[in-house]
Amino acid sequence: xxxxxxxxxxxxxxxxxxxxxxxxxxxxxxxxxxxxxxxxxxxxxxxxxxxxxxxxxxxxxxxxxxxxxxxxxxxxxxxxxxxxxxxxxxxxxxxxxxxxxxxxxxxxxxxxxxxxxxxxxxxxxxxxxxxxxxxxxxxxxxxxxxxxxxxxxxxxxxxxxxxxxxxxxxxxxxxxxxxxxxxxxxxxxxxxxxxxxxxxxxxxxxxxxxxxxxxxxxxxxxxxxxxxxxx
Ligand SMILES: N[C@@H](CCC(=O)N[C@@H](CS)C(=O)NCC(=O)O)C(=O)O
Numbered sequence: 001x002x003x004x005x006x007x008x009x010x011x012x013x014x015x016x017x018x019x020x021x022x023x024x025x026x027x028x029x030x031x032x033x034x035x036x037x038x039x040x041x042x043x044x045x046x047x048x049x050x051x052x053x054x055x056x057x058x059x060x061x062x063x064x065x066x067x068x069x070x071x072x073x074x075x076x077x078x079x080x081x082x083x084x085x086x087x088x089x090x091x092x093x094x095x096x097x098x099x100x101x102x103x104x105x106x107x108x109x110x111x112x113x114x115x116x117x118x119x120x121x122x123x124x125x126x127x128x129x130x131x132x133x134x135x136x137x138x139x140x141x142x143x144x145x146x147x148x149x150x151x152x153x154x155x156x157x158x159x160x161x162x163x164x165x166x167x168x169x170x171x172x173x174x175x176x177x178x179x180x181x182x183x184x185x186x187x188x189x190x191x192x193x194x195x196x197x198x199x200x201x202x203x204x205x206x207x208x209x210x211x212x213x214x215x216x217x218x219x220x221x222x223x224x225x226x227x228x229x230x231x
Contacts (some may be wrong), residue, residue, distance in 0.1 A: 002086055011036040012063040014050060016043050017213055020113055020166035021076040022060040023205040027162035028080050030201035032087040077106060080159050091159045098153075102160045105145060105152065109163035112138050116170050120218055120225045128224040132180055139186045146188040150195035157199065165202035168193040173214045177228050 002008045013029065015022040015038050029036050041050050046057060053072035054061045062073040062082065073079050084092055092099045115138060119131035146152065152160040171193070174180055183190050196202050207213075219226050 003088055008034065008087065009065040013038050014059055014061040014063065015040045016059040017207065018217055019059045023166035024076050024162045025060045025062060025079045026205040027165055027201045028083050028091065028159060030204060031091060031157060032083060034087050091157065102158055105160050106163045109167055112167050120223060121221055122224050125224050132182065136182050139183060139189050143186040143189050146192060149188060149191045161196060165196040168196055173211055
């Protein structure tokens, strides 16, 4: 339901099958019980209509309203804020400082996504190991932020959880390639990962063939990790 008790405009999430930033928007929409359509594009072959609504040429874009009054909202964090502003229930904390802390850790989640990309693109074993250690170090920083769980701030699911669901999803596939022991020293993160892996909004943010699609994508990187998959 909209915050102002008005009917929600039509929402279309322009998506890419593997994009973790799309997933965070899809999770927030699902947590709010919002109706939305999904339009999936191929980022390797961006259609003209997509470039017209995506100034940075990136997914996600949330199209709000109907043509000709449709407004494209781009950047996942901005999309999440728009959804927070317009659709109940609120997922961010009410306290301003606590909300700022959540937004800070959302940024940290994006930094982890960059390290994940560096990990799966690492050209050789040495670089792969350096990135693995960097990931483990980043999750040690996250560990220090977690309290009683199971979610980032306890019992209630918040937008930070929507950011980390897609982060942890990568490790389901990485684990099937080799035990990279990224979470050995972070028991609270392990509990959080488990809880997010069971959350319906997180599970349903991707299609069933996501794992196969991710493996195909990783194989195609021509990286050290691609070599481990083929071996
Ligand atoms: N800061 C952006 C990042 C989005 C992003 O990097 N999307 C990737 C796919 S996961 C993309 O569209 N890449 C295509 C490109 O850069 O050409 C956000 O939070 O929405």
